[in-house]
Amino acid sequence: MTQSRREFLQSSAAIALTVAIARPTLAADESPATPGNAYLRVGADNRVTAVLPTSEMGQGTHTGQAMILGEELGIDPSQIHIEMPLRPAEPYRLFFGQMRSVGSYGIRAWYEPLKKAAAQVRAVLLEAAGERWRVPVSELDATDGQVVHALSGRRVPFGELVEAAAALPLPEDPPMRPAPDTNDVDHTTRRVDVPAKVDGSAVFGTDVDVPGCLHGAVRMSPVYGAEVLSLDADSIEGFPGIEAIVPVPNGVVVVADSWWRAKRAADALSIEFTDTDDATLSSEALSAAMREGLEGDLPPVVRRGDVDAQFQSAVKTVDVIYEVPFLTHICMEPLVCTAHTRENHLELWMPTQGHDIVRMTVERVLGFTNEQMTLHTTYLGGGFGRKTHGEIAEQAILASRAVGAPVKVMWSREDDIQQGYYRPAMMARLRGALDANNRITAMHAQLSGPQMGRTFEHVTVRDNNDFFSVASLIDQPYAEHFAMDHRHLDVPMPLSPWRAVSSSQNGFFMEGFIDEMAAAAGMDPVAFRRAHFEAHPRHLAVLDRVAEMSQWDAPAPDGRHRGVAVVQSYGSAVAQAVTLRMERERPVVEHVAVAIDCGRAIYPDAVEAQMKGSVIEGLAAALRHEVPIADGRAQRSNFHDYSPLRIDEIPDIEVSIVDTGAPLGGVGEPGIPPLAPALTNAIFSATGKRVRVLPVSARRT
Amino acid sequence: MLEFTVNGESVRVEVDPGTPLLWVLRDTLKLNGTKYACGRSLCGACTVHVDGSPVRACVMPIESAANRAVTTIEGLGAEKPHPLQTAWIEANVPQCGYCQSGQIMSAAALLASNPNPSDADIDVAMAGNLCRCGTYDRIRKAIKTAGARIRDDRAAVRDDNRSTVT
Known part of the structure; x- marks a missing residue:
C-alpha cells in the first residue's frame, strides 16, 4: 500500500x-x-x-x-x-x-x-x-x-x-x-538565506501576498506631531479602486486595490493638519537649544574619582564641543506591514525587529492579548534599528479593521525619510586634563540633546542615565577620574535606535576628542592611545593590528593622510585606520583597515561582511548624511539627497579578526562607531582643521 | 487592454494608463522579485530587462512596455541558474538582499554585452544600483567570476563547433 x-x-x-x-x-x-x-x-x-x-x-x-x-x-x-x-x-x-x-x-x-x-x-x-x-x-x-x-x-x-x-x-x-581555534575567513560556508535572494523568491515584508489583500498608502502630517484637522474625500472622487480613507495617528491610510492606486489618491487627497508650535522648528533652533543646554551645571549621570582636583593640577587641558545631526535609516525596503484584523484575532505579516513592541502596540490599539495575535516574521530588507517600532503595525491594523479585509500598508521612500524615527541629534562638550607625563588624568563629558529612552513607553530613565545615550562614553577606557552629565531636550519627532545607537555619536565625540588630546600632548595618535591601553588588552590588540595594516609606523605615501580610532561597543573592540587624499578640499577615502575583537568569530565570513558594510554606511553618514529640519519638516526626501555610497565611491576595505580570548561580542553594530572619528582625524592630519560637526560636507564648525 | 511578454509568456493586463511597469509586475502579475525602493529611478532596485536592455520599472509607464519582451529576476534563471546567480551564491553576496534582484539584472545586462568587464566598466554599469548594506566588493567579485564562466562556456562551444566541422 x-x-x-x-x-x-x-x-x-x-x-x-x-x-x-x-x-x-x-x-x-x-x-x-x-x-x-x-x-x-x-x-x-x-x-x-x-x-x-x-x-x-x-x-x-x-x-x-x-x-x-x-x-x-x-x-x-x-x-x-x-x-x-x-x-x-x-x-x-x-x-x-x-x-x-x-x-x-x-x-x-x-x-x-x-x-x-x-x-x-x-x-x-x-x-x-x-x-x-x-x-x-x-x-x-x-x-x-x-x-x-x-x-x-x-x-x-x-x-x-x-x-x-x-x-x-x-x-x-x-x-x-x-x-575550532581559527578566525580565518572561510568563504565556503554559504548563507542559508542567499539562494532565495538571488532568484526573487525570498519573501520580504513588501512581498506578502494574502488572498483578498488590499493595499494601503499613507498621507501623514509633514510637521511632526500634527493631527488631521479636516479632509475632503470628494477631492479623490473618481479615483479608481479606492476602498476607504482610514484615520490613523498623524494622518490617514488610503486603502485601494493596488498600492499605486492608493498612493496616487493619497497624494491627491485634500487634507489639512492642525497647527502646532513645532511648525517653526529648525535645525538652527535645535542646535541653539542644545548649545544653551551646555551652559551652567548639567544634570549628572556619573561621577568617578575627583575630576575637579585633577583639572586644578592639570598641566594642559582641552575643552571642545562636538555635534551630530539627525540621521535616518533608509532601509532599502520601506516600512511595511500586512494585517488582518478580525473580531477576536489579529494576524500580522511583518519585517520586524521588535516583536514585543508589536505585541504592546496590539494590546494598546485593540486590547488584544498576546495569544490573540499571530505574527509572521518575513525577511527584512534592512533593519538597522528602524524596524523596532509599532507605528506601521498600528496603521495596518486600523486599516484592516476599517475595511474588514487584510491590508498591506507600505510607506513611500519619502514617508520613510520624512516621518522621523531618527538617530537623535546631539551636542557634546568634552574636557580633558593632561599631566606632565602626557597622561589623561580626568575627563568630563557633557551631553546636550534628546534622551531617546524617555520617548519609549517600555523604558524608564533612572538617575538621568539613559541607556540609549551613554554607551561608548560612560565606559571610556582612558580616564580614571571621570564625570558625565546629560541635559535632555524635548524634540517633536519620533526617535529610533540607529545602527550602533548612542555609540554611533559617542564614539565620534570620544575618539575625535582623544585625537585632540594627543595633539595637545604633542604625541602621535597611535602612540598616545597605546600609552592609555595598558589595562585594556582588547583595545590595544585591535589598535596594534590596524597600525600594522595601515603601516602606521612608516610615513604616509605622498599626498595621503591617515587617521585612527578605537571604540568598544556591543561587547566587541574595533579599531579602524582611514587613509585618504584631499581633492579640492574634499576628502577621498582610499583605504580603511579594520580590526575587530569579537571573541571567537562564529561566522568569520559574516564578520567580514558586517565590517565592510559598517565602514560603507559609516562613511556615507559621516561624509554627507543629515536630516535638516526647517518649518518643522524634514528637508530630505529620497536617494537624490540622502544616498548611500555607490559602487564607484567605496574605498578598499581590509578586515582582520583578532582573538584575545575575550567572550563573544556582537558584530552587526560595532563596526560603525570608529569610522567617523578615524575619518575626521585623517582630515585633521591632512588639513590641520578639526571637524567637530557632522556631516563633513556641511562644513559647519 | 495591453499586451506584452513577461519571462517568455504573453500576458494581457487591464490597468490604469500611466501605471508604472513595476506595479503591474508586482500587484497585477504577482511577480514580487522586482522591488520598490524609491519610485523615482534613483536606486535600481526595480531593474528589469525590456527587449534585453535594463530599465527602471518604477518609472516606466506600462504603455511603453506594450508588445515588448520583459524579463524579471524570476525569468533570468528559469531554465538553469544564470552564472551570476551561481556566483552570487558562492560569494555570499547579499546581506539583506532587497536590492539584489536589481543588482543581478543590471549585471546580467552588462555581461550580455561585455563578458569581460573592467572595474571601470562595472562602475559605469552598476553605479545606478544602490546597496545600502554595502555588498559592493562582493558584487564586483561575483560579476567577474560569472563573466569568466560565460567566456569559458563560449570558448568551449567554439571548440565543440570546430571539432564538429573537422
Missing part, C-alpha cells in the same frame, strides 16, 4: 526528538535560564528545525545560528531550518525582557544555549545508536546527519534514531565538541 506524501509527513512529524533551548543568559543577566518553547527538533524524516527569535535582516544570524547547531550536532548548517516563532514569549526574550532583534545579540546571546541543546540531542542520538549496535558510545560520532561507527563502518541517519533517542533522559551536562 502506498502512503500519500501528506500522510507520510504527518506521521513522521509525529515522531521527533525535540529539545528545549534555554533562554539565553549573559554576564549582565541575573535571571535564571528558563527552559521553554525555543526548541531544536530532529524529525523521523531527518528534518532538523530550530525555532529561534532573531529576525534575518542581512546580518547572517540565521546562518550563524545554524552553524553553531550544525557544528555541535554533526550536520551541515544548510540542512538546519531556522524558523521564527509566531508571537513573542518568555523563552525568546533577551535579558531586558523583550523579544527583539537588536543589540547585536543574535549570536553572542544564543551561542551557549544552542550549543548545549545540540550537544544534548547528539548525546541521546549516540546513546540510541550505541544500544542498537551494542557498542560503547565512545566509539561513535555524529557527522553529516548520521551516527557513524567507524570501527564497523556502520552508519544510521539521525531520523531512524529519534524514536529511541526521544525516550532517553537528556544529560544535563552533555559532552561538547571543542571550538
Whole structure:
C-alpha cells in the first residue's frame, strides 16, 4: 500500500526528538535560564528545525545560528531550518525582557544555549545508536546527519534514531565538541538565506501576498506631531479602486486595490493638519537649544574619582564641543506591514525587529492579548534599528479593521525619510586634563540633546542615565577620574535606535576628542592611545593590528593622510585606520583597515561582511548624511539627497579578526562607531582643521 | 487592454494608463522579485530587462512596455541558474538582499554585452544600483567570476563547433 506524501509527513512529524533551548543568559543577566518553547527538533524524516527569535535582516544570524547547531550536532548548517516563532514569549526574550532583534545579540546571546541543546540531542542520538549496535558510545560520532561507527563502518541517519533517542533522559551536562581555534575567513560556508535572494523568491515584508489583500498608502502630517484637522474625500472622487480613507495617528491610510492606486489618491487627497508650535522648528533652533543646554551645571549621570582636583593640577587641558545631526535609516525596503484584523484575532505579516513592541502596540490599539495575535516574521530588507517600532503595525491594523479585509500598508521612500524615527541629534562638550607625563588624568563629558529612552513607553530613565545615550562614553577606557552629565531636550519627532545607537555619536565625540588630546600632548595618535591601553588588552590588540595594516609606523605615501580610532561597543573592540587624499578640499577615502575583537568569530565570513558594510554606511553618514529640519519638516526626501555610497565611491576595505580570548561580542553594530572619528582625524592630519560637526560636507564648525 | 511578454509568456493586463511597469509586475502579475525602493529611478532596485536592455520599472509607464519582451529576476534563471546567480551564491553576496534582484539584472545586462568587464566598466554599469548594506566588493567579485564562466562556456562551444566541422 502506498502512503500519500501528506500522510507520510504527518506521521513522521509525529515522531521527533525535540529539545528545549534555554533562554539565553549573559554576564549582565541575573535571571535564571528558563527552559521553554525555543526548541531544536530532529524529525523521523531527518528534518532538523530550530525555532529561534532573531529576525534575518542581512546580518547572517540565521546562518550563524545554524552553524553553531550544525557544528555541535554533526550536520551541515544548510540542512538546519531556522524558523521564527509566531508571537513573542518568555523563552525568546533577551535579558531586558523583550523579544527583539537588536543589540547585536543574535549570536553572542544564543551561542551557549544552542550549543548545549545540540550537544544534548547528539548525546541521546549516540546513546540510541550505541544500544542498537551494542557498542560503547565512545566509539561513535555524529557527522553529516548520521551516527557513524567507524570501527564497523556502520552508519544510521539521525531520523531512524529519534524514536529511541526521544525516550532517553537528556544529560544535563552533555559532552561538547571543542571550538575550532581559527578566525580565518572561510568563504565556503554559504548563507542559508542567499539562494532565495538571488532568484526573487525570498519573501520580504513588501512581498506578502494574502488572498483578498488590499493595499494601503499613507498621507501623514509633514510637521511632526500634527493631527488631521479636516479632509475632503470628494477631492479623490473618481479615483479608481479606492476602498476607504482610514484615520490613523498623524494622518490617514488610503486603502485601494493596488498600492499605486492608493498612493496616487493619497497624494491627491485634500487634507489639512492642525497647527502646532513645532511648525517653526529648525535645525538652527535645535542646535541653539542644545548649545544653551551646555551652559551652567548639567544634570549628572556619573561621577568617578575627583575630576575637579585633577583639572586644578592639570598641566594642559582641552575643552571642545562636538555635534551630530539627525540621521535616518533608509532601509532599502520601506516600512511595511500586512494585517488582518478580525473580531477576536489579529494576524500580522511583518519585517520586524521588535516583536514585543508589536505585541504592546496590539494590546494598546485593540486590547488584544498576546495569544490573540499571530505574527509572521518575513525577511527584512534592512533593519538597522528602524524596524523596532509599532507605528506601521498600528496603521495596518486600523486599516484592516476599517475595511474588514487584510491590508498591506507600505510607506513611500519619502514617508520613510520624512516621518522621523531618527538617530537623535546631539551636542557634546568634552574636557580633558593632561599631566606632565602626557597622561589623561580626568575627563568630563557633557551631553546636550534628546534622551531617546524617555520617548519609549517600555523604558524608564533612572538617575538621568539613559541607556540609549551613554554607551561608548560612560565606559571610556582612558580616564580614571571621570564625570558625565546629560541635559535632555524635548524634540517633536519620533526617535529610533540607529545602527550602533548612542555609540554611533559617542564614539565620534570620544575618539575625535582623544585625537585632540594627543595633539595637545604633542604625541602621535597611535602612540598616545597605546600609552592609555595598558589595562585594556582588547583595545590595544585591535589598535596594534590596524597600525600594522595601515603601516602606521612608516610615513604616509605622498599626498595621503591617515587617521585612527578605537571604540568598544556591543561587547566587541574595533579599531579602524582611514587613509585618504584631499581633492579640492574634499576628502577621498582610499583605504580603511579594520580590526575587530569579537571573541571567537562564529561566522568569520559574516564578520567580514558586517565590517565592510559598517565602514560603507559609516562613511556615507559621516561624509554627507543629515536630516535638516526647517518649518518643522524634514528637508530630505529620497536617494537624490540622502544616498548611500555607490559602487564607484567605496574605498578598499581590509578586515582582520583578532582573538584575545575575550567572550563573544556582537558584530552587526560595532563596526560603525570608529569610522567617523578615524575619518575626521585623517582630515585633521591632512588639513590641520578639526571637524567637530557632522556631516563633513556641511562644513559647519 | 495591453499586451506584452513577461519571462517568455504573453500576458494581457487591464490597468490604469500611466501605471508604472513595476506595479503591474508586482500587484497585477504577482511577480514580487522586482522591488520598490524609491519610485523615482534613483536606486535600481526595480531593474528589469525590456527587449534585453535594463530599465527602471518604477518609472516606466506600462504603455511603453506594450508588445515588448520583459524579463524579471524570476525569468533570468528559469531554465538553469544564470552564472551570476551561481556566483552570487558562492560569494555570499547579499546581506539583506532587497536590492539584489536589481543588482543581478543590471549585471546580467552588462555581461550580455561585455563578458569581460573592467572595474571601470562595472562602475559605469552598476553605479545606478544602490546597496545600502554595502555588498559592493562582493558584487564586483561575483560579476567577474560569472563573466569568466560565460567566456569559458563560449570558448568551449567554439571548440565543440570546430571539432564538429573537422
